[in-house]
Amino acid sequence: MPTGKLLQTLQVLTKAEWKELQLFLQSPYHNRGKEAGPTLTMFQFYLKHSPGFQSPKFNNEELYVATFPNASFVDNKLEKMKGRLYQLVMEFVSLHRKVHPNWVAMSAFYRERNLPKLAMQQHDIAAEQLNRNAVLDRNYYLLQLELQQELVAFHSSFDNKPSDLGLSDALMALDKFHLLSKLEYTCWLHMQGIHNELTHAIESLVPIQWLRNLLPSIGGTPFINEPPIACYYAAYQLLYSKDPNTTLLAEHLESTLDLHGDKLATDSFHSLQTILRTHVVGKYIMGYEHYLPIAFRLYKNHLDKGWLYYNGKLLPETILNIVSLGLRCNEAPWVYDFLQAHQDRIGGNYPAAEVYQYNLAHYHFHCRAYEAAGNLLNHDYQNFYYKVGARRLELMVLFEENSVLLTSKIEAFKMFIFRLSKKQVPDKLKQLNNN
Numbered sequence: 001m002p003t004g005k006l007l008q009t010l011q012v013l014t015k016a017e018w019k020e021l022q023l024f025l026q027s028p029y030h031n032r033g034k035e036a037g038p039t040l041t042m043f044q045f046y047l048k049h050s051p052g053f054q055s056p057k058f059n060n061e062e063l064y065v066a067t068f069p070n071a072s073f074v075d076n077k078l079e080k081m082k083g084r085l086y087q088l089v090m091e092f093v094s095l096h097r098k099v100h101p102n103w104v105a106m107s108a109f110y111r112e113r114n115l116p117k118l119a120m121q122q123h124d125i126a127a128e129q130l131n132r133n134a135v136l137d138r139n140y141y142l143l144q145l146e147l148q149q150e151l152v153a154f155h156s157s158f159d160n161k162p163s164d165l166g167l168s169d170a171l172m173a174l175d176k177f178h179l180l181s182k183l184e185y186t187c188w189l190h191m192q193g194i195h196n197e198l199t200h201a202i203e204s205l206v207p208i209q210w211l212r213n214l215l216p217s218i219g220g221t222p223f224i225n226e227p228p229i230a231c232y233y234a235a236y237q238l239l240y241s242k243d244p245n246t247t248l249l250a251e252h253l254e255s256t257l258d259l260h261g262d263k264l265a266t267d268s269f270h271s272l273q274t275i276l277r278t279h280v281v282g283k284y285i286m287g288y289e290h291y292l293p294i295a296f297r298l299y300k301n302h303l304d305k306g307w308l309y310y311n312g313k314l315l316p317e318t319i320l321n322i323v324s325l326g327l328r329c330n331e332a333p334w335v336y337d338f339l340q341a342h343q344d345r346i347g348g349n350y351p352a353a354e355v356y357q358y359n360l361a362h363y364h365f366h367c368r369a370y371e372a373a374g375n376l377l378n379h380d381y382q383n384f385y386y387k388v389g390a391r392r393l394e395l396m397v398l399f400e401e402n403s404v405l406l407t408s409k410i411e412a413f414k415m416f417i418f419r420l421s422k423k424q425v426p427d428k429l430k431q432l433n434n435n
Contacts, residue, residue, distance in 0.1 A: 006086040011050075021089065022044075041066060063078065103129070107150045123151060188271075238279055273307055292328060311347060312347075324362070
């Protein structure tokens with residue numbers, strides 16, 4: 001007689017669930033491939049003998065013949081097909097309960113259908129999968145929370161011994177999930193605030209103030225030992241620091257990412273590297289010169305590791321930052337080699353030729369080849385920042401050449417800036433160009 005967890009699972013299905021499961025298995029979206037037919041045939045054999053499964057013909061020999069008609073016996077073939085059907089049953093239960101992954105749905109399913117041993121097997125599978133998980137992110141802590149919640153429900157149903165039912169672990173998982181979620185979103189909000197000049201409005205939000213009051217206390221708790229929380233906490237400290245004269249917080253975030261980066265989701269890791277890079281460059285732009293070598297080193301390092309590429313290409317803004325920082329660090333030969341190597345690797349929605357020409361003009365200006373720089377510039381760049389930058393670089397060339405055109409070009413540039421609306425130019429950029 002067929003036994004095992006497949007039969008135990010099928011035995012506790014309701015009549016409505018049997019019908020839904022049959023439709024599920026008949027769908028080529030869920031049940032596909034060369035084994036789809038035998039799987040459905042095997043299910044129909046179980047369905048034929050449900051719900052009692054007491055018929056003398058309900059045995060493995062009859063099951064084999066029904067599943068593989070006119071086929072010779074092959075050892076373990078039937079067990080493999082049972083395993084495939086069981087996997088599909090688990091997927092059906094997960095879909096039916098609108099819960100994933102499978103162990104989350106199945107552990108609750110077995111608990112509710114009074115199959116504690118099978119529920120415990122799902123707990124063990126969950127713990128093993130979580131322990132093997134190389135990536136720690138919000139989803140990881142959410143799954144930890146769901147496992148702990150299920151364990152609490154399981155113990156309250158089947159464990160009569162006095163205990164805390166695992167509530168402590170459940171609450172710890174909940175706190176880790178929410179703390180990481182708040183840190184991630186707060187860092188993202190802060191970066192958006194800087195970009196859109198809304199920093200003060202964001203910092204005045206009550207939830208942000210609440211988080212700011214909470215965070216200093218996590219340093220001595222188990223939370224700080226969680227890799228993603230440690231990394232986002234370091235990013236938070238950097239973003240909300242009021243002391244631009246020290247680079248210690250930037251170096252701390254960099255070292256924390258070096259230590260824990262392999263435990264982070266790829267998107268989170270790259271987002272944190274972007275926060276670090278953007279923050280350091282922003283401090284240098286604000287006039288803190290000691291950030292310059294750090295900014296260029298980060299760009300070179302991230303370029304070498306491939307973190308700056310999108311679909312194998314660099315965006316115009318990224319190229320502009322690399323060239324500007326490299327020239328200000330007196331790394332002109334490196335900048336020239338970089339431009340030549342990336343002439344055909346320029347992405348974005350703007351013509352690659354204009355991006356290359358403008359940055360090459362910037363390089364020539366640095367090398368005092370003013371005529372060569374001037375010949376590469378024009379006012380028709382489609383990228384707004386390149387358009388403004390070209391006009392500004394043109395003034396620099398004319399100044400160095402003592403050109404009689406300088407005065408009229410300055411007046412034209414002032415009028416150009418004046419006519420731009422606030423929507424086109426943020427206040428800080430307008431002030432920079434006016435200066």
